[in-house]
Amino acid sequence: MRALPGKENRQPPGPEPVSRDAAAADQRRRILEATADLIAEQGYQETTMEEIVRRAKVGYATFYKHYPDKEAAFLALLDAATDRTVSRVEDAFQREEGPWTDRVGAALGVLFEDVAAHPAAARAALVEAVAAGPEAAAKHEAALKRLAPLLRPGRELNPRQAALPESLEETLAGGIVWVLGQRLIAGEADKLRGLLPETLEFVLRPYVGEDEAAREAGEVADAISA
């Protein structure tokens, strides 16, 4: 069927919708990056809207178009950062076909890699979130809870599984987050790789016993140095 005359040649009104979306996404990305960097440098409480818009190179109007206030931007940053990382960690766990210890090793490896690659966003999610109000703390807590199901199957490997504390998985997740957080606070994201074997050992120990945990950690350490 022939198009109505003139229709094909008509200019689209204004910019392409696709590019408008892309521009908005780029603005959001810049705002969240600036928020993460500033918070990593000086903490959540100390960071002001003014600093965020200046660092992101956007106007106040643009900021408000996307987020009503600083907290909303911070919460969006937390969502983006935790969702990206936790999804990747879950994927790594699912993809690994070896025994449970290998699957935990793969998951932890991706977690450490992701945190080292995005230290500012990780610091926001792992350190600052706890202190940035109830909603942020709840998001932090929810992300921790998503790690628990990856660890729980390890109980079946322990002969006295009934005696393991109910809170074990979340407690171990808390320990992992603490170790990561301490390194981020110290500005040593580049040293995280070296901490992977020991952290794996720490996590596996309650489930498979100390000898097996040390052996698994040794294998990971060898793989890293190879």
Place this chain on the structure above:
Amino acid sequence: MPAEELGPLPAGRHGYSREQVAHHQRERLIAGLAEAVAEKGYSAVTLTDIVKGAKVSRRVFYANFESKEQCFLAAFEVVLTHLHELVAKAVEGISDWPGQAIAATRAVLAFLASEPDLARLCLVESRGAGPAVAARFNEAVGEMAPLLREGRAQRPEGERLPDSTEDSTIGSLVSLIFRKVAAGEAKQLEQLLPDCAELVLLPYLGPAEAARLARQAA
């Protein structure tokens, strides 16, 4: 101690030295802050809340503290000092390391359970009270590391424990206690004693012995 229990400072010629009055005022301000934080959370607390609770003037506040954060830091410090004393007393006369570790854990949990508002101040509010407090929190928690590290001498296996063992153990412990307090269940903290004890002893004594002593502690 809540500021009310201290009563108003006597006005005029009361026979107290200038130092004594200043000391009282500082204590009252700290108590005033702790009360206000318990009531509405650190971020919502104003200077007016603190000085009202302490029954002193703003001028007195500024004579003692530069800012709300400094006042919080002082309150945090008071609780830490008290905790140190409690732990020192709890381990007195106990010669074995596992016994000391359990006694110290029990003393900390018992104190936090008996003072739920202070538990919240130290573990939850401190995280949002500015960088100086956050840094002090990390430092204070890190002070546990040398005490734990002594546990490495318990077994030959202790010598080959990874460097970060104390760090990850402390992190788990803090996370376990923090969650209970954040959920408003600080009063039930003593229920966590077996879990906390097992967590602390596990790397140093091995799973079987850690579990046995933890059960025994409860």
